[in-house]
Structure formats: structure tokens, C-alpha cells
Amino acid sequence: MSLLRIEALFAGYGASTVLHGADLTIEAGESVAVVGRNGAGKSTLLLSLFRETNVTGGAIWVGDTRIERMPGYTAAKLGISIAPQGRRLLPNLTVRENLLLGKATGRAGPWDLRSIFKLFPVLEERAGQMGTMLSGGQQQMLAIGRALMANPNLLLLDEPSEGLSPVLVDGLVDTLIDIRKAGTGVLVVEQHLSLVKRAAERFVILSKGEVVGAGPIELIGAAENQALMAL
Numbered sequence: 431m432s433l434l435r436i437e438a439l440f441a442g443y444g445a446s447t448v449l450h451g452a453d454l455t456i457e458a459g460e461s462v463a464v465v466g467r468n469g470a471g472k473s474t475l476l477l478s479l480f481r482e483t484n485v486t487g488g489a490i491w492v493g494d495t496r497i498e499r500m501p502g503y504t505a506a507k508l509g510i511s512i513a514p515q516g517r518r519l520l521p522n523l524t525v526r527e528n529l530l531l532g533k534a535t536g537r538a539g540p541w542d543l544r545s546i547f548k549l550f551p552v553l554e555e556r557a558g559q560m561g562t563m564l565s566g567g568q569q570q571m572l573a574i575g576r577a578l579m580a581n582p583n584l585l586l587l588d589e590p591s592e593g594l595s596p597v598l599v600d601g602l603v604d605t606l607i608d609i610r611k612a613g614t615g616v617l618v619v620e621q622h623l624s625l626v627k628r629a630a631e632r633f634v635i636l637s638k639g640e641v642v643g644a645g646p647i648e649l650i651g652a653a654e655n656q657a658l659m660a661l
């Protein structure tokens with residue numbers, strides 16, 4: 431059974447529809463990149479899993495549970511967590527408190543404060559500081575760490591390289607590889623093709639709310655150009 435299956439999804443905000451029949455299936459332990467132009471609906475696709483959009487058609491399955499009409503926390507309970515675009519750290523909480531929030535799902539697994547601090551030692555050094563006082567790269571680590579604390583089967587990352595220097599992007603790639611080695615699947619929305627090429631094994635292209643191309647990661651540059659030029 432697939433970890434995540436999104437079928438012919440229509441979703442948007444209020445009366446406006448952004449996704450027009452989007453399909454996506456992820457198998458256990460896979461690492462998949464979603465690419466596409468600004469406004470294509472990539473974030474909307476991820477947020478639809480948590481009931482943050484208005485879903486008007488189609489289905490979202492996590493394992494054998496259909497969730498698109500269930501409360502927003504259902505996906506997290508079933509093992510899907512997100513490091514969202516803009517990171518959404520809580521301003522009045524320390525680094526440690528932000529991380530502990532991720533445990534709310536009560537799921538058991540390899541990720542706890544100790545393993546997160548091993549992955550990101552700087553978070554241990556800054557554990558008592560407010561999360562929003564960290565640098566951009568450290569805030570990104572905190573957002574990823576918080577999502578991992580939920581012990582997901584699938585980690586969603588929305589533009590994780592946003593605001594990071596090239597050196598930090600290299601570190602992020604290594605982190606994503608380590609996360610996969612720990613058995614956690616990764617779905618990354620990302621414009622930074624060099625990151626995607628190193629951290630994902632296949633890609634899908636989203637355009638105007640639909641999946642218009644897909645393939646093994648080696649083919650991403652040419653495939654993306656071709657699919658977008660054909661529109």
C-alpha cells in the first residue's frame with residue numbers, strides 16, 4: 431500500500447480553485463521533489479493534507495485512511511509532518527519548546543531531542559534561546575527538527591533552501607540524505623534544482639494545479655523545460 435495517494439485533487443482558497451485534478455503517489459521511504467513555477471500550486475498541494483485549503487473534489491489517502499474531510503491533525507497522527515514555507519516557528523517559545531511541540535502526535539520512533547541535537551548540534555547550543563532569534567539557516571533546522579520530532583513516515587519540506595547560503599544548502603542536502611537513511615520518506619517542494627538533484631530520486635512537475643510531468647531525477651532539467659514550454 432502507498433504511503434500517500436492524492437487522487438484528482440481539486441482545492442483552493444474560498445471560491446478560487448488552485449489545484450485542478452492533481453495526482454501524486456508516494457511509496458514508503460521514497461524521496462520525491464515537486465517542482466514548478468511560482469503559483470503552480472505546490473504549497474497548496476502540501477497544505478491540503480492538513481485541511482488548510484478548501485478541498486472541493488478528489489481524495490487524499492494516507493495508507494488505507496481517506497483523510498481529506500478529516501480534522502487537520504489527522505495526517506500528522508498518521509505519520510506525515512511538514513516543515514512549512516516560512517517555517518512558522520512560534521515566537522514566544524524556545525528552541526527546545528518548539529521541538530517538543532513536534533511530539534504532540536505521540537508517535538514513537540527514532541527521533542527525539544537527543545537524535546535531533548545529534549543531527550543539528552547548533553540547536554542544542556541554542557536550546558534555551560527563542561526560536562525566532564536564530565539565523566535563517568538555524569531556523570530552517572529548527573523547523574525540520576520540529577517536524578521530525580513527530581516521527582513521521584513522510585516528511586514534507588516546502589522550499590527548505592529559502593534564504594540559505596550555498597554552504598547551508600549543501601548542509602541541507604546532507605541532512606535530507608541522513609533523514610532518508612533513517613527510513614523517513616521525503617517530499618520536497620523546491621526551486622533549487624541542484625538541491626533537488628542531490629536529495630531526491632524522482633520528480634513531478636506541477637503546472638496550473640495539475641501534474642504535467644514526472645520522471646527519474648537525472649532527467650529533471652530537460653523534462654521541466656519541455657513540460658513548461660509545451661503549455
Ligand SMILES: Nc1ncnc2c1ncn2[C@@H]1O[C@H](COP(=O)(O)OP(=O)(O)OP(=O)(O)O)[C@@H](O)[C@H]1O
Nearest residue numbers: 443446448466467468469470471472473474475515
Ligand atoms: N491563503 C491563500 N489565500 C488565497 N490565495 C492563496 C493563498 N495561498 C496561496 N494562494 C494563491 O494560490 C495560488 C497557488 O499558490 P501556491 O503557494 O500553492 O503556489 P506555489 O506553487 O507553492 O508557488 P510559490 O513558489 O510562489 O510558493 C497562487 O495564485 C496564490 O496566490
